């Protein structure tokens with residue numbers, strides 16, 4: 001469904017991605033692991049249409065989206081939950097959710113109901129100013145906002161970052177629920193333990209390249225490999 005090949009991206013003279021290839025199948029849940037600076041966010045931003053790659057193909061259902069403007073990438077069915085959440089702090093929870101709906105597809109009431117079903121906490125706090133909420137609540141809102149565009153593939157960039165372990169578990173329980181409901185997911189994480197426990201397949205990145213890939217259980221069992229690439 002989502003197929004990335006020979007993807008390269010730069011920041012001026014800095015090469016952040018070199019020949020990256022990966023696949024996410026329909027209803028699949030795939031992880032990309034890597035240490036800080038490996039290029040994970042650049043990969044996600046490139047797929048989501050926020051960073052223009054210098055080379056490579058990004059196919060969604062066979063259609064190349066690599067050169068599309070951002071609004072068309074969203075409409076084609078990709079939604080990024082960015083690193084650091086980036087909720088619009090002065091707006092309420094519900095204003096954040098409604099704002100993002102206009103970029104995407106589907107009926108607003110149905111989409112809102114789906115988000116509030118998944119995160120009852122957001123429904124309780126729907127009139128709350130987003131910037132005053134906890135990190136975990138803001139992460140839920142960031143995921144909810146992406147879901148308001150009815151994405152074919154949901155891109156999650158380090159949803160565990162900066163959250164206490166109990167909150168990470170809550171956020172990942174919701175991600176697993178989404179996956180069970182049939183949502184295709186590409187998840188980027190530095191926290192290999194939690195990513196490998198929920199995903200089916202994983203890729204490992206180092207210095208802008210994919211250096212290992214395989215079934216999540218197989219990578220999980222390979223402590224030496226994870227130690228070599230993730231620390």
Ligand SMILES: Nc1ncnc2c1ncn2[C@@H]1O[C@H](COP(=O)(O)OP(=O)(O)O)[C@@H](O)[C@H]1O
Nearest residue numbers: 011014016034035036037038039040041042043
């Ligand atoms: N806006 C930017 N300008 C210049 N270099 C950047 C920028 N963003 C990231 N980089 C560099 O690109 C590389 C990959 O970064 P990034 O994709 O953020 O990695 P990760 O998400 O795995 O931590 C790093 O060397 C980083 O310093």
Ligand SMILES: [Mg+2]
Nearest residue numbers: 040041042083
């Ligand atoms: Mg990152």
